[in-house]
Amino acid sequence: MSVGLLYALAGAALVAIGLAGLLLLPQLLRKILAFNILGSGAFLILVGLGQRDGGIDPVPQAMVLTGIVVAIAATALALALARQLLDLSGRMRLPEDGPDAGAADD
Amino acid sequence: MTDFLDPLPWLIMLPLAWGTLAFVLGPGRGGRLAIAAIALQGLLVLQLAGQLLAGGARVHAVGGWGAPLGIDLLADGLAAVMLLLAQAVALPLAIYARGYFAAQPKGRELFWPMTGYLLAALNALFLSADLFNIYVTLELLGLAAVGLVAIAGGQAPVTAALRYLLATLLGSGAWLLGVALIYGSYGSVSLAILAPLVGADAPLAATLAAALMLAGLLLKTALFPFHFWLPPAHGGAPAPVSALLSALVIKATFYLVLRLWLELFAPLTTVAAAQLLGILGAAAILWGSALALAQTRLKMLVAYSTVAQVGYLFLLFPLATLVPPDAAESAVQGGVMQAVAHGLAKAAMFAAAGSMIVATGRDDIGRLGGVGAHLPLTLFSFGLAGVTLMGLPPSGGFSAKWLLLRAALETGQWWWVAVMIAGGLLTAAYVFKVLRRAFLPVASGDRVTRVPRTLEFSAFALALAAILLGLFGAPLLALLAVGGAA
Amino acid sequence: MIDTWLPVGVVLSSFLPGLFIFFLAESRIRLRTALNLIGALAKLALIGVMLWGVLNDHEYVFRHTVLPGLDLVLKADALALLFVTLSAVLWLFTTLYAIGYLEGAPHRSRFFGFFSLCVTATVGVAMAGNLFTFFVFYELLTLATYPLVVHRGTEQAMRAGHVYLGYTLGGGALLLVGTVWLYGLAGQADFVHGGSLAALPPETAGQLQVVFLLLIAGVGVKAALVPLHGWLPLAMVAPAPVSALLHAVAVVKAGAFGIVRIVYEVYGVEFAQSLDLLTPLAIAAAVTIIWGSLRALFQDDLKKRLAYSTVSQVSYIALGVALFGPLGTIGGLVHLVHQGIMKITLFFCAGNYAETLGIHKISEMDGAGRRMPWTSLAFTLGAFGMIGVPPLAGFVSKWYLGLGALEAGMPWVLAVLAASSLLNAAYFLPVLHRIWFRPAPSAWPAEHIPQRGRWETAPLLLLPPLATAAAILLVGLFAASAFSPLDWAKLIADREYLQWTP
């Protein structure tokens, strides 16, 4: 088992963790973080599988760089929205994810 | 010089450029620029369509490298049809938006840049022949759409935008996972390179990639039961935004489903999977229509109508998968026709709904009295759009239904016939729910104000286009046939 | 070239004014009236040209491909012109009547806009050259008439509109399925004499029977075949000119006409007979005839009684179609025209009573003949025509239907005709009795229009029914003359049966 594949397997685990977090955590900041974990897992898989035979593959690396920037952009927007929601509703969660109010549950 | 005028790159660069310029120009500026540019894009698409009809599908190797090293743009019939739809919807909506935001300034500051990026993303997506590039376009599209939903501010839109963002990110995440698996399996992300490599003996990774990518797209396309994010997002945004989103954005992801299903993953498809998509589509039709009928807010009704109409799109899969080529062709034609018709009609419907809301000052179906008297053209547009959605002739929606019905009857899958018929009747029920209210006189205490002419006429243009599509659908199908996607 | 565009011109001559009228301000009465009348007269002129051509064995065909294998065809043949002419002429009268009827009412632009669209759809139905085109205009008709049905905007009207839509759209859906199925089985085929399906392999017979059922059920909704008739009596809440048009020309007739086309020019009457389809159709029509009459008997609301009468009368057309042989054909076709003239007269008159005196119920009609003799005269002619009293229009229809029944070897149909005539008499004569023989009450329910000199009501309300009433008499009395509806029906039957008579 090459290092690349190991990275990829770790990525799979991160995907699962991120996924569960994204779906189950009601608090928005955590949700957004979970999404980042999910994304990171995907990036790891992309790079790891590309290099599973040991050689360096610049193509997935470049893709991942692109992907990271995209993820940053998305995260920024998500955070801005969450912040806005907090300001407007005083809550850091989506209404369908539980009724308990209060900004305190961070 | 001919290279210079190649429509393919310009279709992507032009909206990027005018979107950025609109941002530089400052808040609320750039509307006129946008309209001019979209008109130019429209001409480019027409030129492209001409080229395709004359010379077949076209590939544009960005950077001159060619796949698999570089990224290819592919313009075949299917892509051209979608491009045509995008510009055809965008132009009237741009004109509409200028008038709308003049009357309803909330959210106008950054509408134009975002719309520019949205259109760039759409055009890029339709033309892309590279899985990873598609991922980038998906993200561009998703963020633009989310930004537009939130544009007017307020708790409900922001909530909806956030939900939409998370959903769309999950969808793109799944896509990216799929891309990673595909790259790992085959070493390329170019559709042209991959197509011959993926076979019925594909490894688990490819199948898993197919499942993830399709599921991600279904989520982004808001197919029942993954539609939860759509109604609040589409129903809460300003009218021009709702129109763009319902008409185009979900069509983009549907387009990808179609491409994957018919081309890349065609060897993996099974009748059972196709039936599953069909069942979800049928459920969407019934569920969306039922909820549309239960709405009291006009835009929510229209949004749920989108949920229902998306269902029709997915009926094409059981009708086109592993059936005789005649029926399959008919089904694909029907599905694409439905996408185009729904795009035009739903844009018209949201635009008309927006005008009604501006005129009555509230988003309430029960208080639409007087609209028929004061905004006849708008109501007429709403009605025409409704005709298309109901699938009544002559309209694009009817042509679509016709083709789908034909495929269903030819393949003996009569249960889809029943679904389509029931869906049409349910559609009629909720469309007329609006119409009949609008025919009533103004309720005492309410007043209906005039809206700018541009609002009325742009909505009408869209609705009319949806109708004319029914009368002149043959050229569109001829275009669709280019490149053999269908 | 001009031959291609004449049918289109006929369609557009009401479509374009209709569109234009939508966007006229309420106050532009003169312009609106002018548009309406110019459209109606232009249509008549175009039809006149085509009538002459068709008489000389000319056909006018317009063809446009919508999708590959799906053509929109407008064809002016003898059968189409029968219906087109009826629609155009009655449209003119109804427009005049409606101008008088709606004087001062709100939303007139909308009303006349949809009114024109409604006629557009009707002539489209008439000139449809294939099943798809027929379906297109059939659905357009549904949409154009709905706003007219709910025009008053009352709760009752809304409910009626609801039911109307439910029925008609449902029917349209059945028609659509049938059409698609048929196209799948046999490909695209224009309406031709003798039909186009006889050449299909025999194993498709079962499917063809199912398709026939679907198609007939589809058009049967508009033709108000029992049990698909539920919408019609409710739809009478519409303003009188609408009811008049709905019952006489547009909706129910479109359905009936559809039956004609399907039996004669899709299946072919001989082939339909060989598939055993005609007798069930005849039975359905017979049941409808009797049931409609029975229900009419128990209505006190005048328009409702007329509506049930329509249910009954329109099925005469279906009955004629189902009678295998030229005489039945003639009877059915001529009734298409005659029922239109008669029923429009009756509804005009019902509208006059309501508008002038506020009379809506039969129990309020005592002595109305004294106050409104001309209207009542027209009503009387219409009613007698319906009963089939010679020499009025209805008699001609019944005569040929009876002959056709014998020719087709279905003498039981005569019993149906007889029973129906008696029932017609049973529900019309009491009305006439009240009008003419009962003393007038001291005050009318709500006298809106006072007697002005010789005019018992507004001139525009009075002249159209008188004209159509005169037509009832004339088409019956001069049935054998050239250019009478009967003459034209014979021409059609000649052409229809020439194809297959050995």
Place this chain on the structure above:
Amino acid sequence: MDALIALSLLAPLLVAALLWLPAGRAPGLRLAPWAPLPALVLALAAPAPFELDLPWLLFGSRLGLDETGRVFLLFTALIWLAAGWFARAWLAHDARRHVFAGFFLLAQAGNLGVCLALDAASFYGFFAVMSIAAYGLVVHDRSAAAWRAGRVYLTLALAGEVLILSGLLLAAGAHPLAVACLILGFGVKTGLPLLHVSLPLAYAATPIPGAAVLAGAMIKAGLLGWLRFLPLGEAALPDAGTAMLLAGLLAIFFGSAVGLAQRQPGALLAYSSISQMGYIAVAVGAGLLAPGLWPLLLPAVVLYALHHALAKAALFLGLGVAERHGATHWVLAGLALPALALAGAPLTSGLLAKSALKPALAGLPAPWGEPLPALLALGALGTALLMLRLFWLIRRQTGQPAAPGRGLAAPWLLALLGVAGLGAWLAPTPTWQDALEAGAALGASWPIAAALALAFAAVRLRLPAPRIPPGDLLLPVERMLAALLQPGRPLPPLAAPPSMLPPPSAHPARVEARLRAWPLAGMLWLIGVAILLALLAR
């Protein structure tokens, strides 16, 4: 001659149209009585068989006169003329006289047209116009009795129309049921048993001139229908013939018997008509039974029709005169002439008609040839009794003149002249000779004598006259119908109109809200991925 035909038919119609216009009322009323004059001229002057083809009319019509038609037209026009003339005086003070005149003229046009029509469609057309217009005459008084009479009359008339139409159509298709339909359809008008119930009511309720044309002229239109459309002399139809013969016989006796039990002269005369038409039905039935006899029967039937039409019209008019002038001797003397004629007294048209009938009937095969003449003679006794009863009623009821009655005498006289002369003029010579035979006179006299004796006895013994309401069998039927159908009660709806909107329920919305929750939505999505994976992997 063509113009005269047109004028005969159009004259009543034009005058009726004139009456419709308020301005034309006065001149119309003045012209109304003379409307049948062109027809009368036509009947007298036209060459016997002549035809006029009108291919543009209805289904291509043929109007004209043959011998039968000419006789019918003659007496029809004469009766209408007399009645119209009579009506002008009779209704001089009636506010609605123009209405009466209008219906009168319409019915007249129909009746004249019936005589002139030579094709089925136009015959049927005129017949229908006549029948329906006559409703206006029946209900003219607007009394309860008139309404009832009108309702019954119209119901039966329409049933008759429908039967006739069916019969005509069936005949065109040579269907066996055609004859039955035609017999019954026209039988409504001629008062065949069971179909007769409207006659007594109608005759009693209609104003005198109306009753005169109903009983005199219009009833004969039904007969003409038989003559025109039954295959008389062409084919033997034993079943139909026998049935009709029996029905005729029944009518003869039943009519007389029930007529005797009447209190109103009008009703009595109606039953007399039923009875008299029975003779004709017997003759027509005989014609169906034995086609060979028809050449002999036809003139007799026509003569009988003429005789009965004129006599009955004269009786009715006389009834009117008696009512207005009181039953003076002169009036009674005038009434005696048609009454005797009906009873078949010597030297009357009645005897002529019966003499013409007898030899023809005697030629019938067994079992009819023998008993029939005797039965007919017995019938004459009934008729004579009826006439006596009529005189009795007139004397009892018209004690005081009800209203001034100037101008009634002249038209009555015209009718009486017709009774006296027309039959004699038109009867073929052999009939004359038969009638003048002493035996015939004697045979004709004994029923009258016997009747007188019976009547005398009855009066002496103060036998209570039985009482049967006019319309006899109608009453139980009416009661039954009234119980069955209560007009105005709506039938239950066939099915409730389907409601398109599901009841507003929060349920879908609740489900929708749950679907929005991330764990559930995400779970569904993951399941979706799993299912897709499972389905895609083959």
Place this chain on the structure above:
Amino acid sequence: MSRAVAALVVLLAAGLAAALGLAMLDLPEPAVRLPARVAAKLGDSGVDHPVTAVLLNFRAYDTLLEVAVLLLALVGVLALARPHAARAAAPAHPLLQTLARLVAPLMVLVAGYLLWIGAHAPGGAFQAGAVLAAAGVLLRLAGLLPAWAQPGLLLRGGLALGLLVFVAVAVAVLGQGSLLQYPPAAAGGLILLIEAGLTLSIGLTLAGLYLAGTEVEP
């Protein structure tokens, strides 16, 4: 419901991970070998570093769109930032202010270096832009930069510069045959031009995401 659902979600997520793992362990040999192709064409790319070559030449189109995504995100964030009265910068600790004043120019220098080195070694516009943005954030935290909920024309121009230059270059070379097809000779220079523009814009954008995002009245 929620517990069961949560359990099921966890289970399914784990299942997905397992499926991913299984799939990865059973991969075929890739049919296409891109690294070799990259190496083969590296000489024509105008840069020496393979990742930069892919980023800015072979798949420069991805990068172009990605820049648009970034700018779009800022547009989105700006759209959310309601025009509140700009809060006066909170007074920061003098030490922080001094430090920021010292470090900021240094960071600009680092950014310039990263940009330049990107052609040969790990580095490039994004890294450089990120450092620039960090400088901006630092200055903002030290209270030395004003808030910019409503960026002025100049600032907007700066934000858009990178993308506009990129697009301009992309279409300017259309004459070569296709989008972003640099003339081989000018490739290096054009890439540097693009990267320079991008560095500035990315720096501003990333800083803006922070600066605009903080400007909301609680």
